[in-house]
Structures are given as structure tokens and as C-alpha cells.
Amino acid sequence: MTENFGDDRDLIAVFKALSNSARLQILQWLKEPEKNFSMQDAADVREVGVCVTLIQNKVGLSQSTVSQYLAELQKTKLVSVTRLGQWTYYKRNEKGIAALAGHIKRNL
Amino acid sequence: MTENFGDDRDLIAVFKALSNSARLQILQWLKEPEKNFSMQDAADVREVGVCVTLIQNKVGLSQSTVSQYLAELQKTKLVSVTRLGQWTYYKRNEKGIAALAGHIKRNL
């Protein structure tokens, strides 16, 4: 059991993270990274994720805002992070998302 | 198909409604009304729901706040309303909640 939502506070933080169209949109786009982001080396996009700058260009908000939003999505276990060199790659945390869906179905 | 969440705005409104501990708590309490609320005529509680005053006493917020919160839960189809005489009874909208859970599982 890696996810539990034991505290209501955790669950509320997740709902808050999802209560913003930019954050929700990013989560949707990350379902098909190679389709939604124009990356040069589309090599291991699915594996490692998408870097902040690409997400920023797509969503059209400032760099600082996007960085903060991604951090929020990560704290709530909706995305995961990989640092490689000077880049930070974000991708969906399918385990965390499934855990949320399961919890909602069972306990909401 | 009574529920669809076609627009992202609808989904965001639902997440916003769930992003508050009082509203989330009310939704939980309404899973077992006869257990969580002390009503005199526990006759058709499951059928009709719980009146605003009982919910207000339990949650400990002002009457106006509780009324607004319940309206928000209703607009997002998380609870349903029945007016009987001078009372307004609220109960969980299990269909709406299940529709949300399904949508999240499928599309989030």
C-alpha cells in the first residue's frame, strides 16, 4: 500500500490541485506527451516525461507559475519528477492517479 | 446518460466543492444519516434526507454558510434536495457521485 489518503487534509489538497484549469489541463496533456508537446528527441518521452519549458510554452503562463503548479501536482502525487542534467521532467503518476480514483469510488 | 462532465468547467466546480473540509464532511455524514444526525422521527430519513438545521448543528457553522454550502453541493450534483413544508431535506446524490467516480477513473 503506497497510497492511503488517511487524512482528509491530503484528499482536500488533491481536490484543490485539481480545481484549476491549467493544472487539470497539464494532467490531460501528459496523457499523450508526444502528441501534445513538440519535442525534438521524442526518444524516451513516455519514460522520463516532459520538461518544464515545453509545458510552459503550451500552457502560456509564466515560468514561475508553471513551476509552482507542477510542484503542487507532485506533492499531491498526481505527477512524478525526474531530474536529468539541467532539466526537470514531469510525467503522470499513474499509480497515484489510480489510487485517487479508487479511493473516490470506494470512500467518497 | 444523466451525467456527462462534458465541460471541464463542470468538473472543476465539482473539485472546488470537494476542496473544503466542511463540505466533504457533510457528504461523509450523509452516508449514514440516522447514525450521524439525531432526529426525532427517523422514519424516512434515508428516503428524504436530513434538514439544514440538523446539518448546521453538527457542522458548527452559521446557518447562512451551511445553506450556501449545501447549494453548492447540489449544483455540482453531489447531493439532492427535497422540500417538504418549511423544511429542506438534503441527501447524497449517489448517481451523481458514482458518475463522478466513473469519470475520474476513466478520464482523469
Next chain:
DNA sequence: AGAGTATATCTGTATTTCCCGATATGTCAA
């Protein structure tokens, strides 16, 4: 070391949400 790029963090302002008291509306009972 120094410049350039990618990202995170800090600080501040505009907007939104939280929650209240006051007031309006609607129902019931005398």
C-alpha cells in the same frame, strides 16, 4: 572562472473563497 540555459523560490498584487450577520422569503399555526 564566466556565460548561458533550465528550474525553483521569493515577494507582491489582484482575484477568489470562506464565513459571518443582516435581511428576505416562504411555511405553519393560532
Next chain:
DNA sequence: TTGACATATCGGGAAATACAGATATACTCT
């Protein structure tokens, strides 16, 4: 019709959120 009760709506102050720009941090290349 008057008064009591249940609920809804209105208006506002305090707190939180949404974003931005400036700056800090970290890595890369020369």
C-alpha cells in the same frame, strides 16, 4: 393577520489562491 420557525440570499471583511516579475540555484559548455 400576526408571529414563530426554516431556509435562502445579500453584502462585506478576513484569509487563501492565482498568477507575475525578480532573483536564486544548479547544471553545462567553453
